[in-house]
Amino acid sequence: MSEVSLQSAAPAIECQELCRSFAIGPTELDVLCGIELQLQPGQVASLQGASGSGKSTLLHLLGLLDFPDSGSIKIAGKPTQGRSQRQLACLRAEHIGFVFQQFQLLPELSALENVLIPRRLATGLSWFSRRNEEKKRALEVLEQVGLSDRLKHRPSQLSGGEQQRVAVARALVSRPSLLLADEPTGNLDASTGEEVLDLLLDLAEQNNAAVLLATHNEAIAQRCTLSWLLQEGRLQVQ
Amino acid sequence: MSLLHLAWKYARSRSLLAMSSLAIALGVAVLFTVQSVVNGYLVEVERTLREHTGDVVVHPFPKQFENPATLDDFLDALRPLNSVAQFEPRLNWFGLIGRSGSATHADPRSPDLTGMLLIGTDDIPLGTIRLGEASSKRLACKVGDRLEAVSFRTGSSGKPTISSRDFQAGPTFTTGRWDMDMDRALVSREDLSGLTQHSLGWSEILLRGKPGVEPDELASQALEALKTAGLTGPFSGQVTTWRDAGGNFLRAVESQKGILQTVFFLVVLVAAYQLIATLTLTVSEKRRDIGVLGALGATPNRIVSFFMFLGLLVAGLGSLFGILLGYWLTNNLRTVESWLSGGEPLFTAEVYKFEEIPISVEPLSVFMLVGATLLTALLFSFLPAWRAARLPVIRAIWRR
Numbered sequence: 001m002s003e004v005s006l007q008s009a010a011p012a013i014e015c016q017e018l019c020r021s022f023a024i025g026p027t028e029l030d031v032l033c034g035i036e037l038q039l040q041p042g043q044v045a046s047l048q049g050a051s052g053s054g055k056s057t058l059l060h061l062l063g064l065l066d067f068p069d070s071g072s073i074k075i076a077g078k079p080t081q082g083r084s085q086r087q088l089a090c091l092r093a094e095h096i097g098f099v100f101q102q103f104q105l106l107p108e109l110s111a112l113e114n115v116l117i118p119r120r121l122a123t124g125l126s127w128f129s130r131r132n133e134e135k136k137r138a139l140e141v142l143e144q145v146g147l148s149d150r151l152k153h154r155p156s157q158l159s160g161g162e163q164q165r166v167a168v169a170r171a172l173v174s175r176p177s178l179l180l181a182d183e184p185t186g187n188l189d190a191s192t193g194e195e196v197l198d199l200l201l202d203l204a205e206q207n208n209a210a211v212l213l214a215t216h217n218e219a220i221a222q223r224c225t226l227s228w229l230l231q232e233g234r235l236q237v238q
Numbered sequence: 239m240s241l242l243h244l245a246w247k248y249a250r251s252r253s254l255l256a257m258s259s260l261a262i263a264l265g266v267a268v269l270f271t272v273q274s275v276v277n278g279y280l281v282e283v284e285r286t287l288r289e290h291t292g293d294v295v296v297h298p299f300p301k302q303f304e305n306p307a308t309l310d311d312f313l314d315a316l317r318p319l320n321s322v323a324q325f326e327p328r329l330n331w332f333g334l335i336g337r338s339g340s341a342t343h344a345d346p347r348s349p350d351l352t353g354m355l356l357i358g359t360d361d362i363p364l365g366t367i368r369l370g371e372a373s374s375k376r377l378a379c380k381v382g383d384r385l386e387a388v389s390f391r392t393g394s395s396g397k398p399t400i401s402s403r404d405f406q407a408g409p410t411f412t413t414g415r416w417d418m419d420m421d422r423a424l425v426s427r428e429d430l431s432g433l434t435q436h437s438l439g440w441s442e443i444l445l446r447g448k449p450g451v452e453p454d455e456l457a458s459q460a461l462e463a464l465k466t467a468g469l470t471g472p473f474s475g476q477v478t479t480w481r482d483a484g485g486n487f488l489r490a491v492e493s494q495k496g497i498l499q500t501v502f503f504l505v506v507l508v509a510a511y512q513l514i515a516t517l518t519l520t521v522s523e524k525r526r527d528i529g530v531l532g533a534l535g536a537t538p539n540r541i542v543s544f545f546m547f548l549g550l551l552v553a554g555l556g557s558l559f560g561i562l563l564g565y566w567l568t569n570n571l572r573t574v575e576s577w578l579s580g581g582e583p584l585f586t587a588e589v590y591k592f593e594e595i596p597i598s599v600e601p602l603s604v605f606m607l608v609g610a611t612l613l614t615a616l617l618f619s620f621l622p623a624w625r626a627a628r629l630p631v632i633r634a635i636w637r638r
Contacts, residue, residue: 089535
């Protein structure tokens with residue numbers, strides 16, 4: 001087991017003794033075992049490992065989309081154990097941004113609407129009184145990712161790179177303290193992937209967000225301040 | 239951008255949701271039409287009943303046949319009532335009407351004869367009889383024709399004897415109700431009194447209230463006035479309202495209205511029930527979107543409210559179109575009737591009582607119809623909404 005520990009009062013994310021296993025038929029498969037990590041705001045870490053090593057599972061646990069069998073997770077210093085689904089959803093809306101390999105944009109909505117969705121979810125009914133402010137923020141982020149001329153385009157009318165840039169804007173519109181990216185360039189060609197990654201890292205830095213990037217790409221891993229490897233359910237510093 | 243907006247986009251892009259909306263619209267339109275027609279029927283029945291019976295009817299009591307108080311005694315007792323706009327004494331009696339010279343005495347079963355309620359009023363000139371438009375047509379009677387009324391009178395021996403009298407046909411009248419136009423004839427009260435040798439010369443006094451006066455209030459005032467004058471009898475039906483006069487019929491129509499509303503609301507219910515299937519399918523198709531919303535921070539309650547709003551939106555649009563369609567149907571019933579029956583009238587006056595189909599749109603009924611539809615849609619949307627909210631995010635996004 002490897003322990004990554006950085007000294008800070010309020011880490012963007014911190015987990016201890018995280019374990020997760022899945023039942024496959026009669027056998028129990030331990031995917032993650034005793035994971036301990038900590039990321040401070042502004043830190044960028046890569047997470048590497050072979051296919052099936054548990055990278056996505058770890059991201060799901062850290063993103064509060066799945067529950068560990070044991071261990072604890074703190075988001076921005078807030079413990080997540082014992083929280084209800086509603087409370088976890090609120091934590092996600094407030095503190096966590098996701099970038100998926102498959103972009104996962106809502107096909108019925110325009111680029112601007114896709115970016116506005118997390119704000120709407122985070123602010124609930126008060127969104128109506130703050131909609132101008134929220135829209136301004138969404139436009140600002142879309143401009144930062146270079147899509148101010150594609151606001152009304154639907155995902156199907158955008159290229160893969162543009163879709164991923166919308167996804168990056170959506171992930172960062174709420175100024176999350178933690179950005180979880182699962183193979184964000186996995187569906188893009190090399191140069192587009194490079195552009196998207198540059199954007200993602202720049203914007204995360206501007207927002208002082210901690211970034212955890214799951215990737216197979218060694219070049220991407222080298223651009224991160226921290227590089228972790230998942231092997232046989234355990235996390236190792238590279 | 240809001241979840242409502244997303245629901246609207248879903249509703250627009252899924253033809254199944256549009257079909258659900260259409261099904262609800264058809265159900266609402268049919269119920270709206272049925273409600274409007276039955277309400278219109280009730281309103282017209284009320285109007286014609288009130289026209290015929292006034293607001294309140296005062297009857298003499300049986301003892302008066304032996305030792306009668308006069309009509310003037312009754313009118314004197316009732317006149318001080320400020321709430322009465324008009325008093326109308328009448329004498330009602332049954333008789334047979336036929337063309338003069340049609341041997342009515344010789345054969346009372348002659349097809350030339352028509353049984354009618356003879357209504358004696360003070361507005362008809364002596365020697366004149368006014369038939370309803372429908373019965374006048376049936377008898378092929380024109381103004382100025384001679385008609386004979388046959389009735390009976392009770393002689394001093396107590397045995398009834400046949401009596402008859404000739405009348406000249408005056409202008410016809412129409413009440414708007416086919417049955418009333420068929421079975422009523424208006425004559426002078428004096429003529430009818432002479433024909434029947436009626437001991438009182440009147441059988442009822444119609445009271446028409448001033449605007450805003452409730453019939454029940456007027457009836458209790460009239461009864462009080464009769465009591466004070468010592469003109470009340472031992473039975474309770476001496477003063478009745480128009481509602482009492484049409485009591486059973488009105489109750490039957492209202493009960494029919496309730497049954498029709500229940501039956502046709504089942505149509506709306508079935509259409510709304512379809513929402514469960516449609517929304518369940520939408521939840522299944524949109525699993526990934528639901529997962530993405532969850533990952534982005536949508537709480538289970540918000541997912542529930544999103545799908546319930548979607549159901550409400552579908553039902554709301556359906557209700558709106560249904561009301562508009564129903565409004566169009568009610569205003570074009572004759573055209574629709576013609577389409578349905580290939581030109582033959584479905585609503586004949588003989589059955590329906592009215593020559594025209596009366597329509598009355600009651601805002602409260604419409605409001606309740608829309609409210610009940612939306613409430614049903616909300617209830618039926620809950621199950622798929624709840625299932626959507628329970629979808630684990632990871633399974634929803636990655637179908638694991």
